[in-house]
Amino acid sequence: ETGVTQTPRHLVMGMTNKKSLKCEQHLGHNAMYWYKQSAKKPLELMFVYNFKEQTENNSVPSRFSPECPNSSHLFLHLHTLQPEDSALYLCASSRGDSGYEQYFGPGTRLTVT
Amino acid sequence: KQEVTQIPAALSVPEGENLVLNCSFTDSAIYNLQWFRQDPGKGLTSLLLIQSSQREQTSGRLNASLDKSSGRSTLYIAASQPGDSATYLCAVRSPADSGYALNFGKGTSLLVTP
Numbered sequence: 001e002t003g004v005t006q007t008p009r010h011l012v013m014g015m016t017n018k019k020s021l022k023c024e025q026h027l028g029h030n031a032m033y034w035y036k037q038s039a040k041k042p043l044e045l046m047f048v049y050n051f052k053e054q055t056e057n058n059s060v061p062s063r064f065s066p067e068c069p070n071s072s073h074l075f076l077h078l079h080t081l082q083p084e085d086s087a088l089y090l091c092a093s094s095r096g097d098s099g100y101e102q103y104f105g106p107g108t109r110l111t112v113t
Numbered sequence: 114k115q116e117v118t119q120i121p122a123a124l125s126v127p128e129g130e131n132l133v134l135n136c137s138f139t140d141s142a143i144y145n146l147q148w149f150r151q152d153p154g155k156g157l158t159s160l161l162l163i164q165s166s167q168r169e170q171t172s173g174r175l176n177a178s179l180d181k182s183s184g185r186s187t188l189y190i191a192a193s194q195p196g197d198s199a200t201y202l203c204a205v206r207s208p209a210d211s212g213y214a215l216n217f218g219k220g221t222s223l224l225v226t227p
Contacts, residue, residue: 006156043215090156092215101162103159105156
């Protein structure tokens, strides 16, 4: 595997379910990101981790819970989501902060029923 | 907070045409600007990264320019092909948001017809 991978690619869950999204980067990067892409809206940053430490939480509801066990893996734990949380969730990584190019995974298409 | 605008929202051109996509941003104090391509239902593919000290970057048929003082960037696509059909996103990284966040525009949806 190369680049940034995400699993699952598609997920349908009920509002009472608990699920997790997984992201893995094979680029030797130190920073990882979660973004949300909703229809008709620009991509929104959710969380940033740099060297496994969370450096940014962009006012995301607590029903989304990130986890970064090491610099190569990033999870997004989901529980009691709402239908409006249905979106494409994208993971990205970069060598470090501000000056470096971000590389994106293919995304997880989430539908909350 | 940095605001990024892309014009036009959608564009349809015949194959072979040269075209320009526009991106503007409200705060000229930026670290860098990145252009991406997104195919329907897919992730983002990075096309070009321009640092704040640079004026342009080129990759194959793509050329991106940056005018920080006026808050503008353009993506020039030469000799367009049907395979160029996708949504093109402009994103800016700036101290106004944080050092990490990419602030995205809504994108330009491009259709190149054979």
